[in-house]
Amino acid sequence: MADWMILTITAVAILAIVFMxxxxxxxxxxxxVVGAAGLGLATGMGPGGTTDTIMQGFGDIMLEVGLLIAWGVLMGSILNEMGAIRRLVDSLLRVFxxxxxxxAFGLTIGTVLQSIFLDVLLVMSAPLARRIAPALGKYGTAKMATAMAISLECGIVLMVPGVAAVALxxxxxxxxxxMLIFGLIVIxxxxxxxxxxxxLLITRGLWKVDSDEQTDEEFAAAGAESAELEGAAAPRSSQLSGNEKAGTLVDGRGTRVGLLPHDARTSGGRAPNEPSLVLLFxxxxxxxALIAIGSxxxxxxFSSPVVDFVSAPVIALLIGLLGTSYVGxxxxxxxxxxxxxxxxxxxxGQILILTGAGGSLAAIVATSGMGDILGKYFTANSFAPLITVxxxxxxxxxxxxxxxxSAITAAGILAPVAGQIGLNPVLIALAAGAGSLFVVHVTSNTFWLLQSMLGQTTKGTLKSCTLGVSLASVVALGCTLVLGIFI
Known part of the structure; x- marks a missing residue:
């Protein structure tokens, strides 16, 4: 089959997936999976070859990341139940x-807390960010909303153990x-x-308090509406209990921390019988650390049987999970x-199925000959593959x-190129993650949760979330291109 036909069929398959x-x-x-099946049949793999490749692609990626994702999500769920996020944010405010x-808030959410699923992390940390905002002055809401939006979205695709980063x-x-080391270098x-x-932009006129923030009355009314938004997030955030309504979220210790006034818990360290924050994390x-040391x-x-075993990601994360369970x-x-x-x-379970489906599509793209075609046009010393992904x-x-x-699909399309042109695949993973951050807008559940829970108007959220994360997307690409010079 001619190159132009494979390229056209692949483009149509991707557009069909978007349409569906x-x-x-x-x-x-x-x-x-439907798009992958259509692509396989259209490029001449035949019914048997197409289904075998779909199953093989699903199984291969599960072999790589199945247990890793499961261990990471379980650790995050236990940390969430222990109220670790609330205490960490309180400590950041006192220290910095x-x-x-x-x-500090953005770096912590983007790096340390990525084992906690995005919607849960957002819902648990938003009331704390809202409480911190008045201490930052006139533009406190804008600064905290921007920090949350950028760190939440960057962390999930660039930082291990963020689920999309692990999948990539x-x-x-x-x-x-x-992925952990280079993701940290970029994020x-x-x-x-x-x-x-x-x-700088916020304080130079970008942010208009009157039009970009809700009044106290509007924000109080939005509290009831945000319960519906959190309900929409529930399929992806099942750690939330039935008591976690907007404005009255329940933290890991069963106390209400939502949109309440400042109380004693934010002013003076931990309770007498409460374990140290260091112990929780x-x-x-x-x-x-074990994963990074092994890498x-x-x-x-350097090789040692003991070190190789405990630093293997599946064992290291299992050790972390067992330790977190013991502390819990x-x-x-x-x-x-x-x-x-x-x-x-x-x-x-939901994350694993989506990741596996992305693996199926990637396997079909590789088998269709797309990698051979792209390999003709890209060279290892060119930035073209990274910009393209x-x-x-x-x-x-x-x-x-x-x-x-978007990150998994884009990486799957160019995955076959990495081995052929000698480009370090971690760069493709980071570039795909960076691109997937561009223009977080009204189709995103994160957009509406940030709007509702931080007291922003839709116009304000377009600035703090859409513009802020899009800027981060471009900066992350730039950091990845610079990194590509050295590795």
Whole structure:
């Protein structure tokens, strides 16, 4: 089959997937598999070859990341139940003060807390950001909303153990330790630079308090409406209990922390019998450290059976999960830990199916000959592959509105190119993640949760979320291109 025909058929298949998700409201995982099946048949694989490749692609990515995603989501669910997020944010405010807290808040959410699923992390941290905002002055709401939007979206696709970052690593056969190290190298300057630029714009006239923020009366009324938005998020955020209504969210200790006035819990450290924050996060940080150490030692050609075993991502995250469960049993009790695990399993199932469907599409694209065609036009010393994958992911995100789907699909299209041209696949993963952040808009559930829970108008959210995250998307691409010079 001629090259132009394969390229055209692939483009039509991708557009068909977008149409099914956006217009027909078909489940994204189903749409990806349907598109993959159509692409396989249209490029001459035949019924048997197409179905075998779909199943093989699903199985291959599950082999790479299935348990990793499950362990990460379960850890996040237990941490959420223990109220770790609320305490961490309170500590940041005390340590860094009003001027530095948006940066510290953003870096913490974008890096440390990525084992917690995005919607849950947003719903738990938004009331705390809302409480911090008045301490930052006139533009406090704008700064905190921007910090949340940028860090939440960047973290899920650039930082391990964010579910999309783990999926991208598996899809492109990137060692998880490399994804962790290089993702950290990209995400830290991305968040800092993007927040610095956005804060300058906000204070130089971009943000209009009268039109971009809701009045106290409007915000109170929006509290009731946001319950419906959280209900819409529930299929993706099943860690939320029935008591977690807008404005009266329940933290890990069962106390109401939602849109309430400042209280004693934010002013003075932990309660007498409350464990230290370091203890709560120690198992997860240990797991990430083991993965990073294993990757670094591999780079310097050091090998030890014990080190190789405990630093293997699936074992390291399992150690983190067991440690987090052990800490949880002594802080919130066995029953609440078990309930958190049940919710985590429910959530991870949805993520795994979507990730596997993305793997199926990637396998079909590779088998169709698309990789051979693209390999003719790209060279390892060219930025073209990274810019191309960014553009594809950005276009898909604008159409579909899902960061994870657009990143996984774009990476799947160019995955076959990495091995042929010698380009480090971690760069493709980071470029796909960066592109998937471009123009987070009204099709995104995150957009409306940020609008409702932080007291912004739709116009204000277009500035803090859409503009802020789009800026981060471009900055992340720039950081990835710079990184590509050195690796």
């Amino acid at each position: 998700i956006v217009r027909l409201r078909l489940n994204p995982a189903v749409s990806l 003060g009003p001027r530095g807290v948006p940066y 690593a598996g899809l492109l056969s990137v060692p998880l330790g490399e 830290v300057p991305t968040i800092l630079i993007s927040l610095f630029i956005m804060n 120690a198992p997860m940080l240990l797991a990430l 670094i030692l591999k780079m310097v050609d 049993r002594f802080t919130i009790g066995r029953k609440r830990v078990e309930a958190a695990v049940v919710n985590g399993f429910r959530e991870s 960014w553009i594809i992911a950005a276009a898909l995100h604008i159409a579909v509105g899902s960061v994870s789907i």
